[in-house]
Amino acid sequence: MSDNNSEHLHMNIPKYIGIFMILVVGTIATYFAATVDMDRFFPGANTLVALLIAFTKMTFVMLFFMHVYWSKRLIWLAAVGSFFWLAIMFAYTMQDYLTRGSGTFSG
Amino acid sequence: MNAQTAITEGHADTPKGNYLTNGSTLASWLLTKDHKRIAIMYLISVSVFFMMGGLYAATIRLELLTPASDLVETATYNKVFTQHGILMIFFFLIPSIPAILGNFLLPLMIGAKDLALPRINLISLYIYWLGGGLTLFALMQGGVDTGWTFYTPYSTTFSNSFVMFVGLGIFINGFSSILTGLNFIVTIHTMRAPGMTWFRMPLFVWAHYATSLVMILGTPVVAITVLLLAIERATHVGIFDPSIGGDPILFQHMFWFYSHPAVYIMILPGMGVISELISNFSRKKVFGYEFIAFSSIAIAVFGFLVWGHHMFVSGQSIYAGMVFSFLTMVVAVPSAIKMFNWTATLYKGSISFDTPMLYALGFMGLFLIGGLTGLFLGAIGLTVHLTDTYFVVAHFHYVMVGGQVIAYLGGIHYWWPKMTGRMYSEFWGKISAMLVFVGFNLTFFPQFILGYQGMPRRYAAYPEELQVLNIFSTAGASVLGIGLIMPAIYLTHSLIFGKKAGDNPWMHPGLEWRTSSPPPTENFDVMPVVTWEAYEFGEESGLDLEGAKRRDAASIA
Numbered sequence: 001m002s003d004n005n006s007e008h009l010h011m012n013i014p015k016y017i018g019i020f021m022i023l024v025v026g027t028i029a030t031y032f033a034a035t036v037d038m039d040r041f042f043p044g045a046n047t048l049v050a051l052l053i054a055f056t057k058m059t060f061v062m063l064f065f066m067h068v069y070w071s072k073r074l075i076w077l078a079a080v081g082s083f084f085w086l087a088i089m090f091a092y093t094m095q096d097y098l099t100r101g102s103g104t105f106s107g
Numbered sequence: 108m109n110a111q112t113a114i115t116e117g118h119a120d121t122p123k124g125n126y127l128t129n130g131s132t133l134a135s136w137l138l139t140k141d142h143k144r145i146a147i148m149y150l151i152s153v154s155v156f157f158m159m160g161g162l163y164a165a166t167i168r169l170e171l172l173t174p175a176s177d178l179v180e181t182a183t184y185n186k187v188f189t190q191h192g193i194l195m196i197f198f199f200l201i202p203s204i205p206a207i208l209g210n211f212l213l214p215l216m217i218g219a220k221d222l223a224l225p226r227i228n229l230i231s232l233y234i235y236w237l238g239g240g241l242t243l244f245a246l247m248q249g250g251v252d253t254g255w256t257f258y259t260p261y262s263t264t265f266s267n268s269f270v271m272f273v274g275l276g277i278f279i280n281g282f283s284s285i286l287t288g289l290n291f292i293v294t295i296h297t298m299r300a301p302g303m304t305w306f307r308m309p310l311f312v313w314a315h316y317a318t319s320l321v322m323i324l325g326t327p328v329v330a331i332t333v334l335l336l337a338i339e340r341a342t343h344v345g346i347f348d349p350s351i352g353g354d355p356i357l358f359q360h361m362f363w364f365y366s367h368p369a370v371y372i373m374i375l376p377g378m379g380v381i382s383e384l385i386s387n388f389s390r391k392k393v394f395g396y397e398f399i400a401f402s403s404i405a406i407a408v409f410g411f412l413v414w415g416h417h418m419f420v421s422g423q424s425i426y427a428g429m430v431f432s433f434l435t436m437v438v439a440v441p442s443a444i445k446m447f448n449w450t451a452t453l454y455k456g457s458i459s460f461d462t463p464m465l466y467a468l469g470f471m472g473l474f475l476i477g478g479l480t481g482l483f484l485g486a487i488g489l490t491v492h493l494t495d496t497y498f499v500v501a502h503f504h505y506v507m508v509g510g511q512v513i514a515y516l517g518g519i520h521y522w523w524p525k526m527t528g529r530m531y532s533e534f535w536g537k538i539s540a541m542l543v544f545v546g547f548n549l550t551f552f553p554q555f556i557l558g559y560q561g562m563p564r565r566y567a568a569y570p571e572e573l574q575v576l577n578i579f580s581t582a583g584a585s586v587l588g589i590g591l592i593m594p595a596i597y598l599t600h601s602l603i604f605g606k607k608a609g610d611n612p613w614m615h616p617g618l619e620w621r622t623s624s625p626p627p628t629e630n631f632d633v634m635p636v637v638t639w640e641a642y643e644f645g646e647e648s649g650l651d652l653e654g655a656k657r658r659d660a661a662s663i664a
Contacts (some may be wrong), residue, residue: 031190054339082324085324085411089328089360089361089364090410092360092414092427092430092431093357093360093364095424095426095427095430096356096360096423096424096427096582097424099424099425099426099427100422100423100424100427101424102424102425102426
């Protein structure tokens with residue numbers, strides 16, 4: 001890992017295009033996954049699959065387009081911290097959506 | 108340079124150039140990369156927004172002097188309280204301490220020549236002007252009436268006011284906040300002077316580090332939320348509007364994910380100021396330095412876990428409400444740690460009641476009330492009765508005005524001699540501090556009672572039996588207003604007629620007091636080497652108190 005100004009040497013253009021193609025495939029997969037009723041397996045399955053694809057795409061962007069893969073540990077810490085914060089927002093929002101129908105003030 | 112020579116050189120007899128005299132043209136200010144000049148420009152800009160927000164506040168209180176809606180129409184009243192909130196929160200409370208005091212002092216406190224990214228610092232000011240200008244333009248065109256929270260579906264579907272423009276202004280302004288936070292974090296990591304270890308940093312710097320984390324992690328979310336609101340309003344894609352497949356509570360989740368931590372963006376720097384004031388005006392090493400430092404980080408982290416307490420009656424699940432209620436109680440712990448440590452610092456301290464200290468003591472009392480009433484609102488059962496009443500208004504004003512604004516005023520008074528090289532009138536300073544304290548309590552304490560009695564917020568009219576307390580509140584607002592106008596007068600007066608301050612008028616050990624007042628453009632003539640602990644008042648910190656007294660006596664003679 002290095003922290004100099006030669007990040008452009010880490011990957012050549014074809015590899016960048018390869019990463020881009022992975023993102024395109026992910027986008028297409030998101031579309032087709034949305035057309036299949038996976039909720040019959042368990043409630044929220046469609047959302048879960050969409051989120052998994054989105055997180056995978058995000059990981060590729062962070063690691064390669066944002067050069068985190070070749071960065072110092074402090075940058076890794078910042079990246080993982082940001083990811084964790086996003087997870088907090090999703091998790092605590094989901095705890096509302098997944099339990100919204102269960103229980104009322106009146107019992 | 109050792110500590111002793113740093114102080115000695117700070118008192119050099121020969122006049123030196125400083126950041127204020129380093130260029131007098133408009134371009135020298137607008138194109139400056141000096142963090143101190145940028146801070147001064149923030150000071151002027153933020154003060155303008157504070158004054159405008161204050162005028163809206165005065166309109167609200169005058170309207171509520173009588174039970175009927177007779178000063179402004181109800182639709183206008185909606186805009187008045189909305190615009191009061193937007194200007195005060197996004198353009199005063201959030202930027203004030205970090206962008207003014209943080210910008211000016213953070214490099215000085217850690218022995219740096221400037222912030223790590225000076226151009227980014229200037230850009231953040233321009234972005235603030237752009238966002239603020241756009242918002243002001245929208246307000247002049249007709250304003251916005253959604254409340255500062257922009258709740259959907261009203262803001263996306265029904266409001267005919269300038270939601271898009273104001274939203275865009277806030278969206279743009281968010282980038283200013285992000286860049287400032289980024290700059291602070293990079294500066295603290297990379298620009299500390301030799302010997303300035305993490306645990307020698309002033310607690311003001313720790314507080315700004317924690318604040319910067321919140322700025323960077325939270326602000327993008329509100330920017331995205333406002334953007335989604337604009338997209339739905341413009342294109343009618345179903346995001347928040349239930350009639351087209353959206354969920355309005357999703358807006359509240361996203362909005363409060365930022366806007367609750369934003370409370371800590373506002374109050375954490377204030378706590379940093381108070382740590383400085385309490386320790387320095389007690390002339391005593393702060394009690395539990397590490398606990399106060401890490402409690403700032405803890406507040407920043409836990410602050411992201413409690414946003415749902417703004418949504419107890421929104422329709423979110425009971426389970427989520429219980430979790431958020433519990434976590435809300437948890438976040439009170441690090442705040443309490445600070446309060447206890449400040450109190451312990453005062454114990455057996457050599458306390459002097461100068462103007463900044465009056466503000467600091469005021470902060471402790473007012474923030475205590477603000478914090479404890481927050482527990483009422485965090486209790487999931489009690490909050491059903493209190494939500495959207497004046498109890499909430501009183502609570503957050505005790506935290507925001509009683510906390511942040513009081514700390515900001517204390518900080519401005521404390522570091523004014525360093526910023527300008529002039530002393531203000533201590534007499535008028537004390538009078539002003541006491542007027543602010545009395546006026547504030549008279550304004551907002553009755554609102555706790557009004558809220559508990561059921562007076563809802565955001566209405567221009569109310570039942571006649573609630574008028575007496577509202578008269579008290581409006582009378583208090585008048586006193587508070589006078590107390591707030593006074594510093595603008597005597598501080599401005601001091602720029603020309605004030606006594607020269609000297610480099611260390613308070614005889615405090617921080618690095619910012621070891622350079623000239625006002626500081627030179629490069630902050631220090633020679634790179635300081637820190638060999639003492641934070642808040643060290645002994646000889647080992649290089650504080651030559653006897654020498655300073657002799658110099659003061661000589662200068663008076």
